[in-house]
Amino acid sequence: xxxxSSSQSDRRTRVTVxxxxxxxxxxxxxxxxxxxxxxxxALLSEAAHSVADSLNEVFLLAALRxxxxxxxxxxxxxxxxxxxxxxxxxxxxxxxMGGCFSFYQGFEALGSEGSESHSGYVAGLAVxxxxxxxxxxxxxxxLHQVRKQGGLSAEIKDPALRTVIAEDGTAVLGVLFAIxxxxxxxxxxxxxxEASASIAIGALLVYVAYRLGRDARDQLIGQATDExxxxxxxxxxxxxxxxxxxxxxxxxxxxxDSTLVAARVDLTPGLDSEEVELVAVRxxxxxxxxxxxxxxxxxxxxxxxxxxxxxxAHENGPATTGERGGT
Numbered sequence: 362x363x364x365x366s367s368s369q370s371d372r373r374t375r376v377t378v379x380x381x382x383x384x385x386x387x388x389x390x391x392x393x394x395x396x397x398x399x400x401x402x403a404l405l406s407e408a409a410h411s412v413a414d415s416l417n418e419v420f421l422l423a424a425l426r427x428x429x430x431x432x433x434x435x436x437x438x439x440x441x442x443x444x445x446x447x448x449x450x451x452x453x454x455x456x457x458m459g460g461c462f463s464f465y466q467g468f469e470a471l472g473s474e475g476s477e478s479h480s481g482y483v484a485g486l487a488v489x490x491x492x493x494x495x496x497x498x499x500x501x502x503x504l505h506q507v508r509k510q511g512g513l514s515a516e517i518k519d520p521a522l523r524t525v526i527a528e529d530g531t532a533v534l535g536v537l538f539a540i541x542x543x544x545x546x547x548x549x550x551x552x553x554x555e556a557s558a559s560i561a562i563g564a565l566l567v568y569v570a571y572r573l574g575r576d577a578r579d580q581l582i583g584q585a586t587d588e589x590x591x592x593x594x595x596x597x598x599x600x601x602x603x604x605x606x607x608x609x610x611x612x613x614x615x616x617x618d619s620t621l622v623a624a625r626v627d628l629t630p631g632l633d634s635e636e637v638e639l640v641a642v643r644x645x646x647x648x649x650x651x652x653x654x655x656x657x658x659x660x661x662x663x664x665x666x667x668x669x670x671x672x673x674a675h676e677n678g679p680a681t682t683g684e685r686g687g688t
Contacts, residue, residue, distance in 0.1 A: 370618070374522050375425050377503050381525050382418035384495040385411045385532075395488040402470040402552075403539040404485045406463035406559040407492070410535050410566060413458035414528045417451035421521040424448065428616060438657060441616015445580040448520035452574035455528070455566055463563030470556035482547050486540060493536045500529035520580070520617065524573055531569045535562045586612040586620050590652050597651055598624055603640045605629045608663065612655075620654045625661040637662055 389411035396404035424447035432439040503526045542558025545551070585591065591612050598607045608625040615621055628637065645658045 371425055371429065373506050374525075375422065377506055377525055378418050378421045378425070378521060380502050381499045381529060382415060382422070384499045385415040385418065388492045388495055389415055391488045392492060395485040399482050399485040399543075401482065401485050401539075401543055401546075401555060402466035403542040403555045403558045403562070404489065406466045406562045407489070407535055407539045409462035409466075410459045410532065410562060411492075413454050413566075414532060416458065417454050417524065417528060420447045420451045420454070421524060424521055438615050438621065439619060441619045442581060444520045444617060445577045448524050449574055449577035449581065451524050452570045452577060455573070456570035460563045460566035460570060463559050463566060467556045467559035467563060470552050470559065482543055486543055489536050489540050489543070493533065493540070496529055496532040496536060500526070500533060503529055520577060523576070527569050527573055531565055534565060538562050538565070580614055583613045586614055586652075586654075590620070590655075593651055594622060594624075594648055594655070597647055598626060598644065601640075601644060601647075603628055603632065603636075604644075615657065618654045619656050620652065621657040621659075622648060622652075622655045623659045623661070625663060627663050 389408055392404055392408035392411055395401070396408050424444045427447075428440050428443040430440045430443075503522065506522065507526065538558045538561050542555040542561075545554035591610065594612070595607055595610050598604055598610070605627045608627055610625075611621075611623045613621045628640070632640065641660050641662065644660060648655055648658050
């Protein structure tokens with residue numbers, strides 16, 4: 362992905378995050394007011410869910426801005442992993458502010474005694490239906506961007522976009538749980554349905570937080586690129602007439618559109634130093650053309666015959682013969 366297309370993708374992602382943030386802020390306020398008036402644990406759980414999502418969108422906006430800082434002496438590979446870090450914080454926010462609060466509301470409702478008042482439930486359900494439309498619209502916006510980038514079948518490399526889709530999808534399911542719980546509570550008079558809905562929302566949020574956190578952790582500690590891209594790079598290297606064999610190939614994602622590639626290759630004998638340099642430059646350009654996100658490419662050129670002679674000399678050296686080394 363070139364710099365211009367990457368910048369355009371960032372702008373689209375920023376708009377998607379802003380749409381989600383605006384929807385969540387309005388919905389969080391409406392859910393909180395409706396939940397307090399109705400005394401509904403499911404609606405209050407959904408309010409906490411929307412507050413958590415709003416804070417996470419702020420994290421994602423910070424990630425989009427900070428990850429685009431140019432490389433410097435302290436961070437020679439750039440700041441692309443900022444996105445993974447802020448996505449991890451967003452996952453923690455979903456777990457603590459959304460999941461744990463929802464569990465608290467659900468279990469507190471199960472342990473409550475006394476008559477249940479349904480005053481304000483009609484207004485609460487109206488708030489949830491509006492929230493369903495707003496969350497659905499935000500989710501459709503995010504899915505539209507994913508479709509333009511290759512569809513849901515392709516891996517979503519941008520953690521900010523992936524988090525927005527997870528949040529909005531979870532929000533739609535959470536609102537449906539809350540609507541079902543409140544409606545059953547009104548019909549049967551049993552608070553257990555609404556409490557169960559609140560607990561189900563909490564379980565859903567914890568699961569999503571776990572999945573997002575696991576992905577961010579893998580990328581922060583140095584996750585390799587996808588197997589397809591690695592296989593294409595290995596095949597390209599093996600097809601070069603100057604390369605006798607590919608001894609090893611290592612890759613690591615530095616950001617959504619930045620990948621480090623390090624390969625140890627054995628060149629055919631007979632190439633002088635100038636030819637080796639020209640071959641290395643040509644191969645790097647070919648790899649960058651084949652996998653555009655591979656913007657950090659390093660080749661370790663070896664001579665298999667020399668390596669074998671060195672290994673044999675080591676095996677038959679002073680340690681084997683009993684001779685004393687030293688200079």
